[in-house]
Amino acid sequence: MAMPGVRQHRSRSWGLVVLAALLVIGTGLAVAAYGLNAGKKASVLAVGESIAKGQVIERDDLVSVSVSGVANTIPVSDIDKVVGKTAAVDLVEKQVLTDAMVTSTPTPGVGESSIGLSLDPTRVPAAGLEAGDTVSVVAVPGADASGTGSKEVESAIDSPEILAANVLVYAVDGETTANGAVFLTLVVPANDAARIAAYSTAGRVAVVETAAAEK
Structure with a gap:
């Protein structure tokens, strides 16, 4: 006849094993999901030809590239929002565009x-x-x-x-x-x-x- 204390100890041990297994599985899934998202590339706008600071950006100046891990990029679908704006800094060929690189305020302005x-x-x-x-x-x-x-x-x-x-x-x-x-x-x-x-x-x-x- 099994002692009650022994049965309770075994039940608790199995519970800890199951909990540990679930934690391992959950962690693995989270890491896998992060890896998939981190490696996912998006189509964004980049510079096709060098653009001088202050120059108005035209459609022919822009190209599409696939990148991952770059913050504040501009999706290709927003190209019409970029065309006609002014380069806020000197832009070089193949440089990925970010929001801070373009401005709606032309230089020089009116007056x-x-x-x-x-x-x-x-x-x-x-x-x-x-x-x-x-x-x-x-x-x-x-x-x-x-x-x-x-x-x-x-x-x-x-x-x-x-x-x-x-x-x-x-x-x-x-x-x-x-x-x-x-x-x-x-x-x-x-x-x-x-x-x-x-x-x-x-x-x-x-x-x-x-x-x-x-x-």
Whole structure:
């Protein structure tokens, strides 16, 4: 005759074995499901040909690729929502598009102009500038201005003229010319663009950083 305590102990042991087996099976199924989902590829939009920052995206610029594990991608079915938007950053061939890479706001916008400046390194911040920074464009005396006592020089020093205040640095050329010039593209009020261009051509422009790009 079996002892009651022994039967109860065996029943409890079998229960633990069954529970452990169910846990193992459940874990295996969860891992398998995760593996299947992780490896599942989706058809998303990618860049067919390089697109410069600020350029309007056209249908022919885009291609379809199959990827997995990439966040914030744009499904191929949303291509009509992308065509006509502006590249927010420089895009290279075969790069997978994400939401942050495109914008509905064109650059330059209404009432704005893009202007290129070629500046002596002494007329930009020594720490350098990058796209997204904010600067003010300042008029400086020309190279042919007479000595430091001239009215033009004194006026420029005492009351410097701001040609454009708090404007966006749209792009900075990573290279310089043989004479060390720094190339900047600024987005300025359209009404100020021609005047800034004239001052720049005459070598009479400097820029002062007023705010760094948001990180």
